[in-house]
Amino acid sequence: MKRIFKKAMALICCMAIFIVQFGFNSHAVTYPVMGVISAAEANIYSQPGYITSSGHDGRLDKTKPSNKLATLKKGAKVKIFGAEKDGDGDVWYKIGYGTDYASSGYAIKSRVELTGEYIEDAEFEAWLTEQGFPESYKEPLRNLHALYPNWIFYADHITDKWSTVLSKYTGVDNKVVHNSSDISWKSYEKGAYDWSEGKWYSFDTGGWYAPDDRVVAYHLDPRNFLSTAHIFMFFSQSYNSETDNLDTLSKFLKGTFMEGNLPDNAEKTYAEALMEAAEKSKVSPYVLASIIRQEQGTKGTGASISGTVEGYKGYYNYLNVGAYAEGNMTAVQRGLWWAKGAGTGATTYSRPWNSHEKAIKGGAEWYGEGYIAIGQNTLFYKNFNIYKNTKHKLYTHQYATNIADTKSSAATLGQAYVDFYDEALSFHIPVYKDMPEKTSLPKTGTNNDRFLKGITVGDTAIKNFDRYTYEYELIVPNSTDKVEVKATKSNAASTVTGDGNYNLVVGDNEIKINVTSSSGLKSTYTVNIYREASGETLLVPEITGDYKTDTYIAGVQPQTTVESFKTKLGVINGIVKVIGSDDTEKTTGYVGTGDKVYIYKTNNELYITHVVAILGDTNGDGKINSTDRLRIRKHILKEKVLEGVYLFAGDTNKDGRVNSTDRLRIRKHILKEKFIEQ
Numbered sequence: 001m002k003r004i005f006k007k008a009m010a011l012i013c014c015m016a017i018f019i020v021q022f023g024f025n026s027h028a029v030t031y032p033v034m035g036v037i038s039a040a041e042a043n044i045y046s047q048p049g050y051i052t053s054s055g056h057d058g059r060l061d062k063t064k065p066s067n068k069l070a071t072l073k074k075g076a077k078v079k080i081f082g083a084e085k086d087g088d089g090d091v092w093y094k095i096g097y098g099t100d101y102a103s104s105g106y107a108i109k110s111r112v113e114l115t116g117e118y119i120e121d122a123e124f125e126a127w128l129t130e131q132g133f134p135e136s137y138k139e140p141l142r143n144l145h146a147l148y149p150n151w152i153f154y155a156d157h158i159t160d161k162w163s164t165v166l167s168k169y170t171g172v173d174n175k176v177v178h179n180s181s182d183i184s185w186k187s188y189e190k191g192a193y194d195w196s197e198g199k200w201y202s203f204d205t206g207g208w209y210a211p212d213d214r215v216v217a218y219h220l221d222p223r224n225f226l227s228t229a230h231i232f233m234f235f236s237q238s239y240n241s242e243t244d245n246l247d248t249l250s251k252f253l254k255g256t257f258m259e260g261n262l263p264d265n266a267e268k269t270y271a272e273a274l275m276e277a278a279e280k281s282k283v284s285p286y287v288l289a290s291i292i293r294q295e296q297g298t299k300g301t302g303a304s305i306s307g308t309v310e311g312y313k314g315y316y317n318y319l320n321v322g323a324y325a326e327g328n329m330t331a332v333q334r335g336l337w338w339a340k341g342a343g344t345g346a347t348t349y350s351r352p353w354n355s356h357e358k359a360i361k362g363g364a365e366w367y368g369e370g371y372i373a374i375g376q377n378t379l380f381y382k383n384f385n386i387y388k389n390t391k392h393k394l395y396t397h398q399y400a401t402n403i404a405d406t407k408s409s410a411a412t413l414g415q416a417y418v419d420f421y422d423e424a425l426s427f428h429i430p431v432y433k434d435m436p437e438k439t440s441l442p443k444t445g446t447n448n449d450r451f452l453k454g455i456t457v458g459d460t461a462i463k464n465f466d467r468y469t470y471e472y473e474l475i476v477p478n479s480t481d482k483v484e485v486k487a488t489k490s491n492a493a494s495t496v497t498g499d500g501n502y503n504l505v506v507g508d509n510e511i512k513i514n515v516t517s518s519s520g521l522k523s524t525y526t527v528n529i530y531r532e533a534s535g536e537t538l539l540v541p542e543i544t545g546d547y548k549t550d551t552y553i554a555g556v557q558p559q560t561t562v563e564s565f566k567t568k569l570g571v572i573n574g575i576v577k578v579i580g581s582d583d584t585e586k587t588t589g590y591v592g593t594g595d596k597v598y599i600y601k602t603n604n605e606l607y608i609t610h611v612v613a614i615l616g617d618t619n620g621d622g623k624i625n626s627t628d629r630l631r632i633r634k635h636i637l638k639e640k641v642l643e644g645v646y647l648f649a650g651d652t653n654k655d656g657r658v659n660s661t662d663r664l665r666i667r668k669h670i671l672k673e674k675f676i677e678q
Contacts, residue, residue, distance in 0.1 A: 116143050238284065
């Protein structure tokens with residue numbers, strides 16, 4: 001089920017380590033040990049104590065004063081002499097830094113990566129080879145082995161190539177980033193950004209935007225997370241009777257709204273309810289608690305468990321199952337509608353959830369059956385369904401679309417198991433075919449706008465210019481032997497090459513204009529200028545009809561015949577041919593979405609090409625019917641994603657996205673209740 005965490009501050013909260021109160025005991029580590037600053041920077045304090053400034057690392061003890069000593073940048077080497085907790089339960093490393101590590105202080109654990117001293121281990125090396133880990137995986141795994149020699153790493157070899165997997169999670173309305181993310185994380189690709197309004201399209205309430213492809217690639221690449229901070233994204237979320245117990249769970253819940261008893265049952269604590277839910281659903285109680293905390297907040301202020309939502313009073317949904325905006329329902333309303341019985345009195349998963357305990361246990365049962373039992377039993381596979389799923393089609397069943405969810409949740413889960421680090425914990429790590437040498441995030445603060453907003457040749461701006469269309473054709477008379485090509489970039493921080501003055505030969509002249517965004521993305525626009533021969537007096541074809549020819553030929557009514565279309569197109573001084581999806585000319589039947597319109601000069605020289613788009617016709621047959629509704633449904637479920645002109649045609653209300661609203665509009669068109677306007 002497609003899920004997006006709703007709260008405006010969710011991304012920040014997810015990046016923080018879960019508040020826990022039980023002791024820090026990394027059994028396999030013997031101090032001192034080396035480390036490196038893994039975040040952009042880390043503030044160093046005199047001790048884990050309180051400070052008055054904002055934006056500090058972690059939530060500090062309110063009783064012991066602490067002074068900020070220094071700020072270390074990413075990559076700075078430190079020596080770690082031990083670990084302590086402040087009064088809020090956050091773990092801090094006591095470190096040495098600077099020349100010969102002579103300076104000392106404290107850094108929050110989440111910003112420091114331990115680096116063990118690896119001693120050649122023939123048995124471990126043989127295991128890595130047997131598992132088929134590529135060389136690029138081995139170095140970070142050796143470091144983890146040096147720190148925690150009992151851990152076991154399994155290579156899950158993914159059937160599809162890296163490029164295939166990446167293509168399934170990129171694009172608009174797939175994975176998302178929060179509006180508080182750095183601008184370098186946000187996409188400007190088609191459908192992601194509203195140029196007229198100067199803002200990104202939001203794909204859910206709270207401000208969730210389409211990410212840059214490199215951000216998706218970074219989070220899909222396991223090599224970026226083979227560290228003590230994030231390795232638990234590859235750890236099984238299944239219930240384990242040897243490590244999961246009531247005492248540890250109770251400590252895990254301290255400082256949260258789940259610390260005490262259930263609101264409607266003074267005889268049972270949250271910890272007891274969660275343990276019972278875990279034993280039955282076979283889901284780790286720490287995983288359940290982590291999900292609940294992220295969905296409902298540390299203080300339990302989420303409306304889904306308030307029991308006071310109008311129309312759904314007395315109903316609860318701790319895991320926010322089915323909670324996404326649809327139709328006239330908000331995400332909270334739909335989740336509670338589902339908890340109540342989904343409008344049909346459904347009783348699966350112990351519904352209706354009219355008590356806190358039923359909601360917790362029912363949600364756990366739903367999660368266990370829907371994810372753990374079918375192979376999506378790690379944080380990674382829960383959000384990237386890429387490996388041996390026994391029920392759902394690959395790439396279609398993701399728990400959260402928030403691209404950062406896997407990383408942020410891993411720290412939480414790792415903290416829950418910190419007392420068991422000396423055990424033989426198992427990790428299942430994806431390995432793709434044909435992986436790139438590495439993946440990296442765009443540089444912070446850079447911009448991904450790699451587009452032009454206009455091209456002028458001589459004194460004339462190119463007609464119907466579109467920043468997402470990269471090829472243009474012009475015809476100039478023989479008397480034009482030179483032109484100046486001017487390119488207007490969309491963003492001031494980007495760079496442009498290839499514009500300027502050009503001498504033209506008779507015939508074809510190809511001019512390429514290259515645009516590079518400040519983040520390094522590139523686009524190439526090609527302007528093909530045809531200079532006529534001396535005495536050549538062919539007139540340029542013109543479209544005089546009422547159809548729109550901006551990005552596509554639009555305004556065409558469904559079930560328009562080829563003959564009628566040509567007449568209404570109104571081309572003068574030219575010849576029109578309609579080419580179907582099979583690349584053969586159509587002379588009869590209907591014009592449909594995706595049909596190409598070739599316009600030739602009177603000497604049969606191709607002048608320009610257009611593509612037809614009929615809103616609602618998503619399969620190109622020129623009609624709007626139930627087949628088009630089915631294609632939109634498959635697009636929403638990520639079973640078969642619409643692309644290009646078919647995606648454009650699916651957006652029947654022109655709001656920049658294809659969703660259930662468009663399905664409803666097609667239904668009304670079929671029933672002749674309200675026709676789709678072209």
